[in-house]
Amino acid sequence: MSYIAAEARQELLDEVAKAIDELAVALAALGDAYDQLDERSADTLEEELFRPVQSAYGRAKRTHTEFAARHALPPRSFASAPSGAASHGVKGFLEVAVEAVEESDSLLGELQDSMAPVEVGDPELRAGLAEVRQTLAAVTPRAAHFVSRFGR
Numbered sequence: 001m002s003y004i005a006a007e008a009r010q011e012l013l014d015e016v017a018k019a020i021d022e023l024a025v026a027l028a029a030l031g032d033a034y035d036q037l038d039e040r041s042a043d044t045l046e047e048e049l050f051r052p053v054q055s056a057y058g059r060a061k062r063t064h065t066e067f068a069a070r071h072a073l074p075p076r077s078f079a080s081a082p083s084g085a086a087s088h089g090v091k092g093f094l095e096v097a098v099e100a101v102e103e104s105d106s107l108l109g110e111l112q113d114s115m116a117p118v119e120v121g122d123p124e125l126r127a128g129l130a131e132v133r134q135t136l137a138a139v140t141p142r143a144a145h146f147v148s149r150f151g152r
Contacts, residue, residue, distance in 0.1 A: 008120040009071050015111050016064045016129070020078055022104035023057040026097040026139075028081035033093035036086070048142045049094075053101060056135040060104075063128025070122065094143050101139045108133050 030050045034042045061078060068075050084093060108129050111117065117126045 005120055006071075006073075008116065009067075010073055012111065012116050012120055012125075013064060013068055013073055013076075015107060015116075016060065016067075017076055017078070019104040019107040019111075019132075020057065020060045020064060021081075022100045022107065023053060023060060024078060024081040026053050026100035026104070027057060028083055029093040029097040029100065032084050032086070032088070033090045033097070036090050036093075045146060048146060049097070049139060052135050052139055052142075053097070056104075056132045059128060059135065060132045063125060063132070066128075067122070067125045070124070091147060094147055098140055098143045101136055105133055105136045 027050070030045065030053060034045055034050065037045060065075055067073075084096065088096070112126075112129060112133075117129060
């Protein structure tokens, strides 16, 4: 493999890692919001927001790891994001989560638009990125709906 191809694959992996880090931030914020809710609201948050983000996070990590392995690139471990201050409140945590999800989706969208996954990637990478973005697509509207019902 040429140096250029290896470098391009590493850059692609680094961009996917940035998106994964954003999803870790979203998961931490959703976890913090969950801790401040009553049981019924917490269950709704878990079902409508946490599970899809967790699923996207897991799929993105798997996509990253498998791509690295297929191309003999060094694997990366991903740390959980730190918890936020309780003073943010549920709405504040949800805002942080939505911003992180949107940033992750934006990073992956730019990556897909760049054609880098086609040029240096492979079908499994492209499918993984598409699946992550599809899973994330419903999170922002669901969060807005959750906030609109919050406190009722």
